[in-house]
Amino acid sequence: MKASPRQQQLLLDLQDLDTTIARLRRKRSTLPERAELEGQSGEAGEARNRFMAAQRDLDAQNAEISRIEADVQLVRQRRERDEQLIAVSTSPKEAQALQHELDTLARRQGELEDRELEIMEVQERAQAEFSAAEQVLAGVDERRAAIRAKIAEAEQRIDRDLATHTAERAGLAAELQRDLLDLYEELRGRLGIGAARLRGTVSEASNMSLTPAELSDIRSAAPDELVFCPGTGAILVRVEGE
Template sequence: MPLKASPSDQALLLDLQQLDTTLQQLAHRARQLPENAALAELDKQTATLRARLTTEEGTAEDARRELGRIESDVAVVEARVKRDHERLQSSSSQKDIQALEQELTALANRQSDLEDVELEVMDRVEQSGAVVEATQGELDELAAKRGELDAEREASLATVESERTHATANRTTIAQKVPADLLALYERQRERYGIGASHLRARVSSASGVELTGNDLATVRAAAPDDVLLCPTSDAILVRTDESGI
């Protein structure tokens, strides 16, 4: 037996559909907030900077290790110089004295070379450290921006959620007024086709934007006012009103 519902009950479906459309739009707004795109871009920049920072920290660490090795070599040379000076002071052998003096000369040259390299590496340590510090500063700035954007997104989401709560409450109120069998059909058609109810206005289905053909219009005109019809172009419930033009 074809489903029957009063025109006034069928008209409630248009209000229900409008609220469902509003809820879909609100969900889309929540997904497409401009803050989301800005946060995604910040995350991309942050990932790039973190990768760069890892490389820079590796370079800085290499320089520090090299400096440590050179400082160790310098300490060894200094210890040998100190030892040779002490031996030189206590030695009475001309041969030993001559050998110690030659070694001290070689050590002095070695120490001079090491200190030149040490200065160069110290400069590299300083420069690489400054680079790391600068990149970390950029990351800190991005983190601060992200915090601000997070707060803005939360505020935007709160607004959307408030509107969603209001629309949901209104939908519940209207749905309670719709007969159960009519509501079940509406929900089924909406789940299948995306739209549950279509307003026939000036012979055009609002769901599809298509004007009904002569045969379809004849079927609609022949139907009783309480007959529940489906739109031939969208499969949504076709709601007729004074604006239908039939």
């Protein structure tokens, strides 16, 4: 295939842009903040598990207190009813039965209130643990949010650079003859590099010096004749003065 020296130089410019674009994409996917965020995932998981366990425990204590308070209220209502009945009762037997029930209800109320005090102590400890776990989780979430903000900021910068270089690449590719561009893209997709300079005796595609015989073949080729790196197969562009 033939291509003017100008077209071949454009290939080098295109390769430089592709190298820059690839570097930016790697940089975007390997931002150090990503590793930092990933490194905190274990701490975040532990903090969330501790928070959820503390929340479940606190909810259980609150539910138990609510249940006991409801039972105490029922006992009080029953005692009030019995006291009203005993006040108007004219039957000694009925009054005795009501008094017996009142005594039983009083003991029951005392037991419930004692139990409520015990649960309130447990609830107080559960509330303290929940508050501590909530504070730890908030701190972890705050740090992770700050890291995510840094990632987003870095991504925006890189994306702007990518957009600029991608647009420049599109304009440059439009200047290349179609068959040359297709060959370059095929080589780049297969080899990872489409074109490279011949700098002195060194191919920048392989970063190795060429043999005298290889150099002789390349230098004897016409300026518009495409030559290839013996080591990699990439297009080798002879740059005037190098």
